[in-house]
Amino acid sequence: MLVVADAWMWEGFDQLFDEERALGERAVQKRRRELAAGRHAARAALEQLGYAPAPIARGTHGMPQWPAGACGSITHCKGFAGAVVAHAREVRSLGFDAEQAEPLKPQLIDLILSASERAALGPQPRRTDWGKVAFSCKEAFYKAYYPHARQVIDFLQVHIELTSGADAGEFRIELVDDAVPSAAGLRRFEGRWLCDGDRVYSACAVL
Ligand SMILES: CC(C)(COP(=O)(O)OP(=O)(O)OC[C@H]1O[C@@H](n2cnc3c(N)ncnc32)[C@H](O)[C@@H]1OP(=O)(O)O)[C@@H](O)C(=O)NCCC(=O)NCCS
Numbered sequence: 001m002l003v004v005a006d007a008w009m010w011e012g013f014d015q016l017f018d019e020e021r022a023l024g025e026r027a028v029q030k031r032r033r034e035l036a037a038g039r040h041a042a043r044a045a046l047e048q049l050g051y052a053p054a055p056i057a058r059g060t061h062g063m064p065q066w067p068a069g070a071c072g073s074i075t076h077c078k079g080f081a082g083a084v085v086a087h088a089r090e091v092r093s094l095g096f097d098a099e100q101a102e103p104l105k106p107q108l109i110d111l112i113l114s115a116s117e118r119a120a121l122g123p124q125p126r127r128t129d130w131g132k133v134a135f136s137c138k139e140a141f142y143k144a145y146y147p148h149a150r151q152v153i154d155f156l157q158v159h160i161e162l163t164s165g166a167d168a169g170e171f172r173i174e175l176v177d178d179a180v181p182s183a184a185g186l187r188r189f190e191g192r193w194l195c196d197g198d199r200v201y202s203a204c205a206v207l
Pocket residue numbers: 034035038039060061062063064073074075076077096097098138139141142143144146147152153154155156158
């Protein structure tokens with residue numbers, strides 16, 4: 001289930017549960033708006049799965065605490081916030097990410113993609129670049145990965161393969177550093193990406 005935040009959700013900081021508002025108490029207005037948009041979108045998505053409204057607390061390293069029996073993921077960037085949720089009996093975890101479509105800053109590329117990953121890339125996507133797509137896909141993967149391993153990992157500890165596509169495609173990620181624990185017994189994961197010209201969106205599910 002996907003819910004994209006409406007205007008009221010961005011404005012709805014005061015309508016959050018007390019413990020959610022506490023997460024943004026010392027935050028600047030921009031952070032309060034995205035916190036509200038993400039939490040309201042997630043709650044609306046959970047309601048569509050049959051969950052009564054309840055606070056979505058923050059766990060370790062920023063991970064949202066989903067209600068028992070559910071999993072999900074939240075993302076926000078300029079002009080967009082949304083959440084995806086699913087029943088945990090169907091999906092073990094989800095990762096969702098949205099980024100502005102403008103190309104990744106050149107100085108970041110070496111931190112995001114290894115030389116071998118870069119060498120395997122096909123022609124650039126039409127409305128963004130591979131750097132930004134890879135960044136988004138690795139972040140979406142990380143959000144699905146973290147709830148299992150509870151470990152922060154680096155972009156270069158995984159290897160990504162991105163299928164060539166003008167505006168959308170698939171990705172495969174493998175944990176290539178032996179020091180990185182597997183997630184749910186898995187070391188290979190899959191997901192999809194899409195660019196609408198304004199933003200790159202990516203999603204990953206651990207099944
Ligand atoms: C967590 C992280 C991925 C968020 O990405 P981002 O583009 O900065 O921001 P987004 O808006 O897309 O996502 C933020 C949301 O991610 C979720 N999130 C944060 N930490 C998380 C974690 N450890 N696990 C799962 N979800 C997490 C939260 O819901 C957060 O929103 P909230 O604070 O309003 O609840 C990023 O900040 C980060 O810490 N990255 C470092 C690790 C990493 O990406 N490694 C790459 C490994 S391949």
